[in-house]
Amino acid sequence: MQHIRAHVLVCAGTGCKSAGSKEVELAFQREIKAQGLADEVMVVETGCHGFCEYGPLVIVYPEGTFYSRVTAEDVPEIVESHLLKGRMVERLLYHEPMTHEMIPKYSDINFYKKQHRLVLAHCGTINPEQIEEYIAVGGYEGLGKALTLMTPEEVVEEVKKSGLRGRGGGGFPTGLKWSFAKQSVNDKKYVICNADEGDPGAFMDRSVLEGDPHKILEGMAICGYAIGADEGYIYVRAEYPLAIKRLRVAIEQAEAMGFLGENIFSSGFNFQIHIKEGAGAFVCGEETALMASIEGKRGMPRPRPPFPAVSGLWGKPTNINNVETFANVPQIIVNGADWYCQFGTEKSKGTKVFALTGKINNTGLAEVPMGITMREIIYDIGGGINNGKKFKAVQIGGPSGGCLPEELLDLPIDYDSLTAVGAMMGSGGLVVMDEDTCMVDVAKFFLNFTQSESCGKCTPCREGTKRMLEILTRITEGQGREGDIELLENMAKNIKETALCGLGQTAPNPVLSTLKYFRNEYEAHIKEKRCPAGVCEKMAVYTITDKCKGCGLCAKTCPVKAISGTLKQQHVIDQAICIKCGACMSVCPFKAITKG
Amino acid sequence: MKTLEDLKALREKLKGDIKVRQKQGTKIIIGMGTCCIAAGAREVMSAVLDELAVRKLNDVQVQQTGCIGMCEKEVLLDVIRPDEPRITYGNVKPADVKRIIADHVVNGRIIEDLVVGKIEQEG
Numbered sequence: 067m068q069h070i071r072a073h074v075l076v077c078a079g080t081g082c083k084s085a086g087s088k089e090v091e092l093a094f095q096r097e098i099k100a101q102g103l104a105d106e107v108m109v110v111e112t113g114c115h116g117f118c119e120y121g122p123l124v125i126v127y128p129e130g131t132f133y134s135r136v137t138a139e140d141v142p143e144i145v146e147s148h149l150l151k152g153r154m155v156e157r158l159l160y161h162e163p164m165t166h167e168m169i170p171k172y173s174d175i176n177f178y179k180k181q182h183r184l185v186l187a188h189c190g191t192i193n194p195e196q197i198e199e200y201i202a203v204g205g206y207e208g209l210g211k212a213l214t215l216m217t218p219e220e221v222v223e224e225v226k227k228s229g230l231r232g233r234g235g236g237g238f239p240t241g242l243k244w245s246f247a248k249q250s251v252n253d254k255k256y257v258i259c260n261a262d263e264g265d266p267g268a269f270m271d272r273s274v275l276e277g278d279p280h281k282i283l284e285g286m287a288i289c290g291y292a293i294g295a296d297e298g299y300i301y302v303r304a305e306y307p308l309a310i311k312r313l314r315v316a317i318e319q320a321e322a323m324g325f326l327g328e329n330i331f332s333s334g335f336n337f338q339i340h341i342k343e344g345a346g347a348f349v350c351g352e353e354t355a356l357m358a359s360i361e362g363k364r365g366m367p368r369p370r371p372p373f374p375a376v377s378g379l380w381g382k383p384t385n386i387n388n389v390e391t392f393a394n395v396p397q398i399i400v401n402g403a404d405w406y407c408q409f410g411t412e413k414s415k416g417t418k419v420f421a422l423t424g425k426i427n428n429t430g431l432a433e434v435p436m437g438i439t440m441r442e443i444i445y446d447i448g449g450g451i452n453n454g455k456k457f458k459a460v461q462i463g464g465p466s467g468g469c470l471p472e473e474l475l476d477l478p479i480d481y482d483s484l485t486a487v488g489a490m491m492g493s494g495g496l497v498v499m500d501e502d503t504c505m506v507d508v509a510k511f512f513l514n515f516t517q518s519e520s521c522g523k524c525t526p527c528r529e530g531t532k533r534m535l536e537i538l539t540r541i542t543e544g545q546g547r548e549g550d551i552e553l554l555e556n557m558a559k560n561i562k563e564t565a566l567c568g569l570g571q572t573a574p575n576p577v578l579s580t581l582k583y584f585r586n587e588y589e590a591h592i593k594e595k596r597c598p599a600g601v602c603e604k605m606a607v608y609t610i611t612d613k614c615k616g617c618g619l620c621a622k623t624c625p626v627k628a629i630s631g632t633l634k635q636q637h638v639i640d641q642a643i644c645i646k647c648g649a650c651m652s653v654c655p656f657k658a659i660t661k662g
Numbered sequence: 663m664k665t666l667e668d669l670k671a672l673r674e675k676l677k678g679d680i681k682v683r684q685k686q687g688t689k690i691i692i693g694m695g696t697c698c699i700a701a702g703a704r705e706v707m708s709a710v711l712d713e714l715a716v717r718k719l720n721d722v723q724v725q726q727t728g729c730i731g732m733c734e735k736e737v738l739l740d741v742i743r744p745d746e747p748r749i750t751y752g753n754v755k756p757a758d759v760k761r762i763i764a765d766h767v768v769n770g771r772i773i774e775d776l777v778v779g780k781i782e783q784e785g
Contacts, residue, residue: 068715071723072682072724073682106708128682128683152728153728192680324663325663
């Protein structure tokens with residue numbers, strides 16, 4: 067065997083895979099063999115690096131050179147130039163969007179520089195399908211330490227002391243939750259990992275499952291030991307086939323090496339983990355609905371109490387946490403609560419992974435310490451707004467969260483500060499919107515989502531969101547009435563107070579937060595019958611300006627014959643007939659038609 | 663897995679396999695310009711990789727670089743031990759590799775008769 071001098075890490079997260087990373091990987095295998103380097107260069111398939119905008123990503127070690135948007139055609143050049151002769155392929159290096167500066171090294175890229183990767187530490191640097199690589203970076207030492215050197219009480223205390231709070235949305239203190247499940251006396255208890263990530267635009271849990279699956283297994287096993295459970299379920303949505311595959315591989319390997327199964331670390335502790343595939347209902351992210359789904363029933367929430375810690379899965383005490391929460395546990399046990407407490411703010415410890423999407427340059431995953439400002443995330447890590455447009459709002463926390471305006475960009479982000487301004491941490495989805503976005507339309511989009519996902523069990527959510535959606539639709543179609551804003555506010559308040567579960571209770575948040583920060587847009591829609599951003603089609607007014615040369619093309623194209631005029635003279639649109647389809651505007655060769 | 667010590671021992675064993683991805687340890691840098699390759703840099707590289715494998719020195723990084731300009735003295739091979747100056751060896755033949763690795767890489771003794779340059783601070 068020869069000394070392996072270089073590792074070529076090819077990202078195999080879902081984002082990069084759909085951009086063609088499998089072909090890139092195969093091309094590397096082929097080309098490395100062809101150049102006779104097979105004994106000295108190793109190709110490694112890794113999980114997500116988070117910088118999905120620039121995928122497929124390839125990182126070459128020992129130099130740590132970062133290649134972006136690599137195609138199979140680029141591979142022979144990388145192999146010959148970089149791997150054989152030691153010369154970087156400059157055209158494939160990453161360029162900072164703001165400065166156009168070329169950055170060869172992974173660690174020097176702005177996107178990564180401001181991040182603090184604890185949960186994502188191994189995502190993209192180890193092969194998720196090889197337990198050996200996880201062990202090489204210290205994997206399962208948290209479990210080993212907990213089982214052999216700590217009592218269950220001490221484990222719960224350590225997690226309590228760390229200040230870790232639920233990363234799924236609510237932000238409930240994790241250690242406290244564990245202590246409730248621990249106090250419940252029963253012959254059987256369960257641990258559940260909620261991997262039913264359903265918020266539009268959120269994919270942090272998927273990336274952790276795909277990139278570092280063993281970390282979740284380890285976190286769950288530690289929890290099992292702490293609360294006295296011997297069985298765990300991972301509830302993961304069926305739309306994540308790669309995550310499910312890697313979890314299965316990981317469970318098999320962990321069982322083979324004795325990290326799961328019976329008498330783990332000779333401690334007498336037994337733990338096994340099953341995977342339950344969810345069918346994609348958003349409400350199943352709610353813990354009681356999720357447990358009903360595991361039991362084979364229809365996924366609908368039930369009133370609490372009793373809380374799962376007392377009566378959960380099959381009526382047994384159950385502790386349920388989100389993927390990212392479990393991913394924090396092993397390092398807290400290994401390094402101690404005091405170490406963990408150095409990250410974050412007074413009441414929100416540690417880091418949070420955010421999924422950046424929308425009109426932002428660097429779409430991807432960013433893990434940052436709690437307390438960082440939104441501005442740092444969007445501009446320093448996210449690289450600013452697409453096409454040099456102006457920032458308008460950021461939607462945080464998914465359909466349950468809120469839209470925050472520019473004035474709040476410097477707000478330090480933690481659980482409590484976000485709740486105070488009418489948003490919530492949620493799972494950490496950040497959808498960035500630019501000046502071309504209509505906030506009424508955004509509120510309608512999110513409400514439409516929760517409305518379609520409402521399970522229908524309780525009236526406030528089933529009927530209330532539907533009526534609110536009707537009002538919003540009316541407003542965006544130019545049929546808004548005086549008093550609609552007040553009616554929306556009134557209904558939102560009632561739904562929040564009376565809905566059965568978190569889905570309904572938070573569904574009005576996008577409407578409330580846009581009403582709070584962008585009320586003038588609602589007023590423009592209702593009073594002036596005008597959409598300031600020009601998004602709401604039904605309110606658009608198309609007019610022909612004096613740039614018109616009278617070619618008649620628009621009149622011919624108009625499907626409802628709303629345009630009239632004589633040849634070589636300015637034409638006019640009859641607003642009473644116009645159906646706002648925009649066909650005239652797209653055919654006009656002189657750009658004489660405006661929309662406003 | 664029986665004990666935490668078993669796990670730690672296993673980790674020690676496996677750690678070397680991913681060392682290449684971490685910035686630490688001794689570096690060997692071989693000039694791989696067209697001229698260097700013509701002078702036999704590939705053969706030197708193979709000899710280095712073989713010797714590192716034989717000695718199980720999997721925490722030593724092997725990097726390549728382009729032409730340095732001292733083509734007369736090729737093949738050029740640099741050794742950088744942590745916190746020590748960068749030493750450049752010239753006219754390296756595959757047969758010299760064993761000696762460089764044994765004396766310098768492992769034991770820190772510079773082989774004076776092969777040295778062509780020394781750079782104090784490696785950035």
